[in-house]
Amino acid sequence: MGLSDFNALLSYAKYVSSHVEEVIYDLLNKEPQxxxxxxxxxxxxxxxRLRPLALVLSGRMYGLPENLGFIAGAAxxxxxxxxxxxxxxxxxxxxxxxxxxxxxxxxVDMAILAGDTLFAKAYEALGLxxxxxxxxxxxxxxxxxxWAAVTVAEGQALDMDFEGRxxxxxxxxxTMIYKKTAALFKASxxxxxxxxxxxxxxxxxxxxFAEGVGIAFQIRDDVLGLVxxxxxxxxxxxxxLREGKKTVLVIYALSKLSNEEKERISKVLGNRSASVEELxxxxxxxxxxxxxxxxxxxxxxxxxxxxxxxxxxNPQDFEAxxxxxxxxxxxxxxxx
Amino acid sequence: MGLSDFNALLSYAKYVSSHVEEVIYDLLNKEPQxxxxxxxxxxxxxxxRLRPLALVLSGRMYGLPENLGFIAGAAxxxxxxxxxxxxxxxxxxxxxxxxxxxxxxxxVDMAILAGDTLFAKAYEALGLxxxxxxxxxxxxxxxxxxWAAVTVAEGQALDMDFEGRxxxxxxxxxTMIYKKTAALFKASxxxxxxxxxxxxxxxxxxxxFAEGVGIAFQIRDDVLGLVxxxxxxxxxxxxxLREGKKTVLVIYALSKLSNEEKERISKVLGNRSASVEELxxxxxxxxxxxxxxxxxxxxxxxxxxxxxxxxxxNPQDFEAxxxxxxxxxxxxxxxx
Numbered sequence: 001m002g003l004s005d006f007n008a009l010l011s012y013a014k015y016v017s018s019h020v021e022e023v024i025y026d027l028l029n030k031e032p033q034x035x036x037x038x039x040x041x042x043x044x045x046x047x048x049r050l051r052p053l054a055l056v057l058s059g060r061m062y063g064l065p066e067n068l069g070f071i072a073g074a075a076x077x078x079x080x081x082x083x084x085x086x087x088x089x090x091x092x093x094x095x096x097x098x099x100x101x102x103x104x105x106x107x108v109d110m111a112i113l114a115g116d117t118l119f120a121k122a123y124e125a126l127g128l129x130x131x132x133x134x135x136x137x138x139x140x141x142x143x144x145x146x147w148a149a150v151t152v153a154e155g156q157a158l159d160m161d162f163e164g165r166x167x168x169x170x171x172x173x174x175t176m177i178y179k180k181t182a183a184l185f186k187a188s189x190x191x192x193x194x195x196x197x198x199x200x201x202x203x204x205x206x207x208x209f210a211e212g213v214g215i216a217f218q219i220r221d222d223v224l225g226l227v228x229x230x231x232x233x234x235x236x237x238x239x240x241l242r243e244g245k246k247t248v249l250v251i252y253a254l255s256k257l258s259n260e261e262k263e264r265i266s267k268v269l270g271n272r273s274a275s276v277e278e279l280x281x282x283x284x285x286x287x288x289x290x291x292x293x294x295x296x297x298x299x300x301x302x303x304x305x306x307x308x309x310x311x312x313x314n315p316q317d318f319e320a321x322x323x324x325x326x327x328x329x330x331x332x333x334x335x336x
Numbered sequence: 337m338g339l340s341d342f343n344a345l346l347s348y349a350k351y352v353s354s355h356v357e358e359v360i361y362d363l364l365n366k367e368p369q370x371x372x373x374x375x376x377x378x379x380x381x382x383x384x385r386l387r388p389l390a391l392v393l394s395g396r397m398y399g400l401p402e403n404l405g406f407i408a409g410a411a412x413x414x415x416x417x418x419x420x421x422x423x424x425x426x427x428x429x430x431x432x433x434x435x436x437x438x439x440x441x442x443x444v445d446m447a448i449l450a451g452d453t454l455f456a457k458a459y460e461a462l463g464l465x466x467x468x469x470x471x472x473x474x475x476x477x478x479x480x481x482x483w484a485a486v487t488v489a490e491g492q493a494l495d496m497d498f499e500g501r502x503x504x505x506x507x508x509x510x511t512m513i514y515k516k517t518a519a520l521f522k523a524s525x526x527x528x529x530x531x532x533x534x535x536x537x538x539x540x541x542x543x544x545f546a547e548g549v550g551i552a553f554q555i556r557d558d559v560l561g562l563v564x565x566x567x568x569x570x571x572x573x574x575x576x577l578r579e580g581k582k583t584v585l586v587i588y589a590l591s592k593l594s595n596e597e598k599e600r601i602s603k604v605l606g607n608r609s610a611s612v613e614e615l616x617x618x619x620x621x622x623x624x625x626x627x628x629x630x631x632x633x634x635x636x637x638x639x640x641x642x643x644x645x646x647x648x649x650n651p652q653d654f655e656a657x658x659x660x661x662x663x664x665x666x667x668x669x670x671x672x
Contacts, residue, residue, distance in 0.1 A: 030490075031490075032490060032493045032494055032497065034493065034497065035489070035490065035493035086448055086449070086452060089444075089445070089448060090445040090448060090449065108425075108444070109425070109426040109496065110493075110496075112422055112425060112426060112448055112451075113422070113426065113489055113492055113493055113496075115448075115452075116422060116451075116452075116455065116485075116489050117486065117489040117490075119452065119455055119456075119485070120455075120482055120485035120486040120489060121486065123459065123478065123481075123482040123485070124479075124482050124483075124486060126478075127475070127478060127479040127482055130475055130476075130479065134471075135470075135471035135472040135474070135475045136471040138471070138475050139463070139466055139471045139474050139475060139478075140466075142459065142462075142463065142475075142478050143460075143463040143466065145459075146456055146459040146460050146463055147460075149452075149455070149456035149459070150453065150456040150457065150460060153371070153449055153452050153453040153456060154366075154367075154368060154371060154453075156449055157368045157370065157371035157446075157449055158368055160445065160446075160449075161368065161370065
C-alpha cells in the first residue's frame with residue numbers, strides 16, 4: 001500500500017468515524033446520567049472504529065448508501081465496546097486506550113450495567129434502520145449481530161478457560177480468536193453487505209476475508225502485547241502474560257522449550273503478583289524460541305487467505321473494495 | 337376468579353411453560369459447557385414463566401399460532417433471566433428461587449458472561465421466527481425487546497442509585513418499578529400482539545394493561561419482601577431492607593415517622609451487617625405506620641387501571657383475554 005492509499009484510507013476513516021460517533025452519542029446522551037456516563041466512557045476514550053469502517057465499505061461495495069452504513073456501523077461499534085467493558089472486568093484490566101477502565105472509575109456493578117446498556121443500544125442502533133431498508137434485510141442484520149454476540153461470549157469463555165490451562169493447542173487458540181475477534185469483524189462486513197442486498201456468494205467471500213484478516217489481526221495484537229511498548233498498547237506491558245493468556249506465542253514457546261524452562265514460564269504466567277522483571281525474562285525466553293517469527297508467518301498466511309477471498313468478490317464499487325483491502329493491510333501491518 | 341378459572345390458568349401455564357422450556361434448552365444446550373451450564377442454572381431452578389404466558393395469550397388474542405408464541409416467549413423469558421443473573425451480582429443476592437445465585441456458584445466473571453450469553457440468546461430466539469412471520473412484524477418485535485432491555489437497565493440504575501438516598505419520592509419509585517418490572521411485561525404483551533399483526537389501538541390498551549399489572553405486581557412483591565416468609569420468597573427475609581431498597585413501604589413510612597424514628601431506620605437500611613433482629617424491628621416500625629395497607633391500596637388502584645384497559649380490547653379470541661385477566665388477578669393476589 002502506497003503512502004497516498006494510506007492517507008486516503010485514514011482520511012476516509014476519520015470521515016466515517018465522525019458520522020458514526022454522531023449516531024452513537026445520539027443514542028447515549030440520555031438519563032440516568034451516571035449510567036450513560038459510564039456507558040460512554042470507553043467510547044469517548046478513542047478507538048479506531050475499524051468495524052464501522054469495514055461495514056460502511058462492504059455496504060458501499062453493493063450499493064448501500066453511506067448514511068445507512070453509519071447507523072449500522074454505530075451498532076457494531078457499540079457492541080464492540082460492550083464486550084470490552086465486560087472483558088475488562090473479567091480480565092481485571094485497569095487501563096485501556098490510555099485511560100482507566102470503566103469498572104475502575106465507576107465500580108464493577110455500574111460497569112456491568114453500562115455494558116448491558118451498550119449491548120441493548122447496539123440493537124437500538126440497528127432498529128433505527130426500520131424505515132430505510134427492506135424488513136427482510138434488517139431481520140438478517142439483527143440475526144448476524146446476534147450470531148456475533150453469542151460467538152464473542154463463547155470466545156471469551158474459552159479465553160478464560162485457557163488461562164487456567166498449560167496444554168492449549170494451536171487449533172484451540174485459533175478457534176478462540178476466531179470467536180473472540182474475527183466473528184464481530186465478519187458480522188460487520190456481512191451486515192453492510194446484507195443491508196445492501198448482496199448475493200449469498202459475495203457474503204461467503206466477505207466472511208472468508210473477515211476470518212483471515214480478523215485472525216491475522218489478533219495474532220499481530222498478541223505479538224504487540226509481547227514486544228510493543230505501553231504507549232502504543234494504551235495499557236500496561238505484559239498484561240497478557242500476567243493474566244496467563246495462552247497466545248500463539250506462548251503456545252509455540254511451550255512446544256519448543258525444555259521441561260525446566262516450561263516450569264519457569266508456568267510459575268510466572270497468570271501470576272498477578274509477578275514483577276515486571278520476571279515478566280520481561282519470560283518474554284525474552286519466549287522470543288528466544290522464534291515465536292515472533294512463527295506468529296508473523298502464521299498471520300501472513302491468514303492475511304493472504306483473506307485477501308484472496310476479497311479479490312474474488314465482484315462489487316459495483318471498486319474503490320470501496322480497494323479501501324477494504326488497504327484496511328486489511330493497515331490493521332495487520334507490522335509497524336510496532 | 338373462581339377455583340375452576342384458577343385451575344384452568346395453572347394448567348395452561350404448565351402447558352406453555354413446557355413448550356417454552358423446550359425452545360430455551362434447544363438454544364442453551366451448547367458448548368463451551370461451563371458457560372452454558374452457568375447460563376442455564378437459574379432457568380433450571382424454576383420460575384413461573386409469567387412473561388411467556390402473557391405473550392402467548394396476547395398473541396392468541398389476535399390470531400398468533402401458539403407455537404410461534406412459544407418461540408417469542410422463550411425470548412422474553414431468557415431476557416428476564418439475563419437481568420436476574422446480573423442484578424443478583426449487583427445486589428449481592430446469594431439466593432433466588434431457593435438455590436444459590438449464579439455468581440455464588442460460578443464466580444462473578446462467569447456470571448457476567450452467562451448473563452451476556454442469555455441476553456444474546458434472547459435475540460437468537462426471536463430470530464428463529466424469521467421463516468414464520470412477516471419481516472415487518474419481526475422487526476417491530478426486535479425493537480420492542482430492545483426497548484425493554486434498555487429500559488430495564490435504566491430501571492436497575494435508578495434502583496441502585498436509590499439505595500444510597502433517603503429522599504426518594506413515590507413518583508421516583510413508581511418510575512423505577514415501571515422500568516424495572518413493568519417494561520418487560522409490557523414488551524411481552526406487545527410482542528405477542530405485534531407478531532399477530534394487531535392494530536395500534538389494541539397495542540396501546542395492552543400497554544396500559546401491562547403497566548397497571550406490572551406496577552401492581554411489583555408493589556405486591558415489595559410487600560411480600562416485608563411480610564412474607566423465606567420459603568415463599570425463595571431468598572433470605574428482609575433482603576430489601578438489608579440492601580437499602582427504597583420500596584413504597586419504606587417511602588411511605590419515612591413520610592410518617594418522627595425524625596428520631598427515621599434516624600433508627602436509616603441506621604439499619606442498607607447496612608449489610610445488620611442482624612435479623614434489628615431488621616425485624618425496622619420492619620415492625622414500617623408496618624406500624626400503615627404502610628402495608630397503603631401499598632395494597634396503591635396496588636389495587638394500578639391493577640384496576642390495568643384491568644379496565646384490558647376490558648376495552650377487542651380481540652378475536654375471548655378465552656385468551658379471559659385468561660390474561662385471570663393471570664393479572666393471580667400475580668397480584670394477596671395470598672402471602
